[in-house]
Amino acid sequence: MKNKFEKPLFTQHVFVCTMGKACSEVGGEEVCGALRKQVLERGLKGQIRINKAGCFDQCGHGPMAVVYSQGTWFAHIKPEDANRLIDAIVNDDDSQVQDLLYSGEGRIKT
Numbered sequence: 001m002k003n004k005f006e007k008p009l010f011t012q013h014v015f016v017c018t019m020g021k022a023c024s025e026v027g028g029e030e031v032c033g034a035l036r037k038q039v040l041e042r043g044l045k046g047q048i049r050i051n052k053a054g055c056f057d058q059c060g061h062g063p064m065a066v067v068y069s070q071g072t073w074f075a076h077i078k079p080e081d082a083n084r085l086i087d088a089i090v091n092d093d094d095s096q097v098q099d100l101l102y103s104g105e106g107r108i109k110t
């Protein structure tokens with residue numbers, strides 16, 4: 001589906017904390033780049049949008065990402081996790097990313 005400007009309406013948005021101080025210091029940009037690479041390589045550019053984002057107020061668990069429409073949060077992501085994270089999003093199956101799921105417990109504020 002496309003909007004009136006012929007741009008695709010994405011079915012999934014992945015927000016990656018790249019601009020928050022804590023996540024930027026532990027590789028938020030690299031995670032964002034790895035996720036974008038996966039989306040491009042898989043031909044999913046019109047379906048999954050990887051957005052850079054500011055602080056999620058969950059500092060200390062980064063790099064972090066949150067996926068909508070699922071509303072699923074991920075923490076301590078490494079660039080090498082991008083493949084299985086995109087798998088989880090595409091298949092709507094978190095079974096292979098259990099170690100990355102974040103519930104908000106143990107929140108560390110900076």
Ligand code: FES
Nearest residue numbers: 017020023056059
């Ligand atoms: S800097 Fe990423 S959650 Fe705060």
